[in-house]
Amino acid sequence: MSVRAVLFDAGNTLLFLDYGRLAAGVTPVAGMRLTAAGLAAAAGPAAREVEGGAASERERAARYLDALFRLAGVARERLRDVAAALRRLHHERHLWSGVAPRTVEALRRLRAAGLRLGVVSNSDGGVEEALTAAGLRSSFDVVVDSASAGVEKPDPRIFRVALAALGVAPAEALYIGDIYDVDVAGARAAGLRAALVGPSGSHAPDDVTVAPSVAELIELLVRRGELSLDPVGTRDSSR
Ligand SMILES: [Mg+2]
Known part of the structure; x- marks a missing residue:
């Protein structure tokens, strides 16, 4: 058939995260210079890390972004500020566009x-x-x-x-x-x-x-x- x-x-x-926009928007609070290529390289490993589990989709989305920036080299203690910067960017335009x-x-x-x-x-x-x-x-x-x-x-x-x-x-x-x-x-x-x-x-x-x-x-x-x-x-x- x-x-x-x-x-x-x-x-x-x-739909993908716009890595160039994220790198530019998050670098000021990340404690390191992020690049689009660095974030793109972390995308697959981050997806595999949050795959499955009983979390809600909203929790999984937040955990995915945490994993993405951590795997791209951002220190754990910076992740709260990273999340706040991402919320501001998302408010301007959907992160996954x-x-x-x-x-x-x-x-x-x-x-x-x-x-x-x-x-x-x-x-x-x-x-x-x-x-x-x-x-x-x-x-x-x-x-x-x-x-x-x-x-x-x-x-x-x-x-x-x-x-x-x-x-x-x-x-x-x-x-x-x-x-x-x-x-x-x-x-x-x-x-x-x-x-x-x-x-x-x-x-x-x-x-x-x-x-x-x-x-x-x-x-x-x-x-x-x-x-x-x-x-x-x-x-x-x-x-
Ligand atoms: Mg998918």
């Missing part, structure tokens, strides 16, 4: 092929706002935020909320995320196919297709025949 809908995780898949190169073009290609697109995110109720701030909201037919859905990944029910809104069966949907245990495991439990964006997925088992960015992953899936960008309706139905 061919793919009719592609659903995406938000954080570290579609960075978009990887060619993401917009990749989403446009999927839509041009007639695919339905959605977002399924473990978030604090703010994912719509973050997508809007990043200029991506209009690319999606449905956005499901765990805070509104009352259930979060890897629980398969959150994927079904999005599929029901789109009128698409699980076997006709592909989910793209960045954390194997949450995104791939959850999507598969709901009956979807799944693929991973690195680098935080780079330690994933080899039963899943992985690429460094959404744009590269879409290209790889198309090359491998796991995704067709022929317009819906013109496809070979045996696929």
